[in-house]
Amino acid sequence: MSDVLQRLSEEMAALTEQVGGSVVRVEARRRLPASGVVWEKGVIVTANHVVERDEGIQIGLPNGEKVPATLVGRDPSSDLAVLRAAFELPVPNWTTLETLRVGHLVLALGRPGETIMATLGVVSALERGDRLPAGMQVDHFLQTDVVMYPGFSGGALISAGGRVLGINTSAMRGISLTIPTGTIRRVAETLMTHGKMRRGYLGIGVQTAKLSAALAGRAGQSQGLLVVSIEPDSPAERGGLLIGDVLLSFDGSPLQSPEDLIRALRSESIGKTVPIQIVRGGALQTLQVTIGERPAR
Numbered sequence: 515m516s517d518v519l520q521r522l523s524e525e526m527a528a529l530t531e532q533v534g535g536s537v538v539r540v541e542a543r544r545r546l547p548a549s550g551v552v553w554e555k556g557v558i559v560t561a562n563h564v565v566e567r568d569e570g571i572q573i574g575l576p577n578g579e580k581v582p583a584t585l586v587g588r589d590p591s592s593d594l595a596v597l598r599a600a601f602e603l604p605v606p607n608w609t610t611l612e613t614l615r616v617g618h619l620v621l622a623l624g625r626p627g628e629t630i631m632a633t634l635g636v637v638s639a640l641e642r643g644d645r646l647p648a649g650m651q652v653d654h655f656l657q658t659d660v661v662m663y664p665g666f667s668g669g670a671l672i673s674a675g676g677r678v679l680g681i682n683t684s685a686m687r688g689i690s691l692t693i694p695t696g697t698i699r700r701v702a703e704t705l706m707t708h709g710k711m712r713r714g715y716l717g718i719g720v721q722t723a724k725l726s727a728a729l730a731g732r733a734g735q736s737q738g739l740l741v742v743s744i745e746p747d748s749p750a751e752r753g754g755l756l757i758g759d760v761l762l763s764f765d766g767s768p769l770q771s772p773e774d775l776i777r778a779l780r781s782e783s784i785g786k787t788v789p790i791q792i793v794r795g796g797a798l799q800t801l802q803v804t805i806g807e808r809p810a811r
Contacts, residue, residue: 526634529676530623534630536606536678537623537670539574540583540597542567547574549624549669551681552603553596557706559698560668561683562588562595573599578628587705592697593685596705606670608695609677611656616640620658621672622682622690626665635660635690656680656692704781714779715808716755717748720772723760729793738762738793739769753790753803760793779805 536552540560548564550573558573565571571583583599618637623630639657658671662684671679671692680694704711723740730736739761744750761769764778765788783805791800 526621526632529621529672529674530630530632532676533606533670533672533678534623534625534632535576536604537625537630538576538601538603539625539627540564540668541572541574541580546665547626548665548667549626550597551668551670551678552601552605553608553698553702554605556598556600557586557702558583558597558599559681559702560595560597561681561685562590562593563683563685564667565595565597571597573597573601574625574628575601575603576625576630587709587711589701589705589711591711592693592701593683594681594693594698594701594705596702606672606678607676608698609673609679610695611640611679614640614656614673614679619674620660620679622658622660622662622666622669623672624663624666624669624682626663631663631666633661633663633666655697656694658690658692660690662690712781712784713808714781714783715748715806716750716775716779716803717745717806718750718755719743720761720775722771725760725793729796732798733762733791733793735762735768735770737770739772739775749804749806754801755790755792755803756794758794762791762793762798764788764790779808 538550539547540550541547543566550558550560553559568585572580573583574580581599581601583597586596586598588595616637622633635658638659641655667684669682671682673679680692682692719742720739724737741757741759769775784807787802787804789800790803
């Protein structure tokens with residue numbers, strides 16, 4: 515048994531050293547610095563909530579040097595930010611969650627100081643993004659029991675095979691969350707291309723509405739979204755939506771809460787003509803609506 519533990523201990527230390535060479539310190543707030551991970555050459559991903567200023571950002575490299583960084587863009591809804599800096603650090607092996615299971619061992623890495631830090635834990639849950647509170651928009655997320663030491667937000671979560679599963683965030687107090695690679699890729703590519711997250715736009719106000727027993731049976735769901743307002747010349751108005759319609763689905767996905775609609779209106783939906791199933795006058799209908807882009811406010 516002691517030999518097994520010794521080998522495991524040596525392998526964990528080796529993984530920490532290997533991947534730790536791609537974990538940096540992010541100095542972008544008044545209090546304790548946080549962490550970031552190399553995404554590609556000259557690009558770092560980190561947690562948005564630790565980037566409290568847009569200028570004067572410094573990156574602490576593993577060799578102790580500091581380099582200035584610029585903010586490429588940020589996305590509060592996924593708690594992700596992208597920074598650009600001049601450095602020569604290895605790009606770690608990022609991976610998705612297909613082979614990950616609850617109970618797998620993971621290591622969380624952070625660099626709030628000059629040296630790498632690590633903490634060991636297990637995957638506690640693999641959840642869909644709709645389990646998060648309103649306002650957060652991620653595809654999936656990991657929950658672990660790793661100890662999130664101060665400054666660990668923005669650092670890497672790595673598998674037993676040394677692959678980076680995502681970046682850690684303490685944005686939800688009391689819970690250790692990891693934003694997975696798939697979400698990071700979608701957000702980082704959009705921010706590097708546009709400098710902001712593009713959001714789909716219908717131009718409506720909605721509220722939850724319960725369906726009658728007869729309608730619920732036909733629709734296959736117990737509630738929908740009642741349209742209470744429509745902006746003039748909006749995609750919703752041009753698509754034929756009316757105040758009083760009840761939205762049931764968006765491009766085949768059920769709509770049972772306002773958060774469902776928010777998640778449906780991702781950047782990928784912009785410019786697409788999608789089927790929106792509604793109830794109007796007690797009858798089920800499907801409208802084809804072309805989604806616009808939410809204007810800057």
